[in-house]
Amino acid sequence: MRQERSEFRYDIHVGKLFSAWREGRELRFVQVARMAKMDFEGAENLLALLIVWSIVRAKHSKRGYIYELANEDAMVKLETEGLEVFRYKTVQ
Numbered sequence: 001m002r003q004e005r006s007e008f009r010y011d012i013h014v015g016k017l018f019s020a021w022r023e024g025r026e027l028r029f030v031q032v033a034r035m036a037k038m039d040f041e042g043a044e045n046l047l048a049l050l051i052v053w054s055i056v057r058a059k060h061s062k063r064g065y066i067y068e069l070a071n072e073d074a075m076v077k078l079e080t081e082g083l084e085v086f087r088y089k090t091v092q
Contacts, residue, residue, distance in 0.1 A: 016036075022075075027066060028065070054071050
């Protein structure tokens with residue numbers, strides 16, 4: 001990942017986005033940006049982190065990529081323990 005990427009910030013808008021994924025929704029990029037109230041670059045950075053952390057997965061559809069919840073346990077860990085849990089992954 002690029003050095004200049006912003007840190008993950010959990011706020012009420014990201015919380016609503018996470019709730020939508022918990023409900024089983026599949027969201028397009030524009031929907032993610034709109035729900036999180038982010039510009040496109042911010043939404044891209046958020047999705048990149050969530051995909052690297054295996055929280056969200058992207059799949060290709062006729063309308064482009066859609067994003068869905070991949071691991072709810074990892075999402076809960078991010079919400080409760082913070083991003084430090086994901087900062088340094090160790091290979092086992």
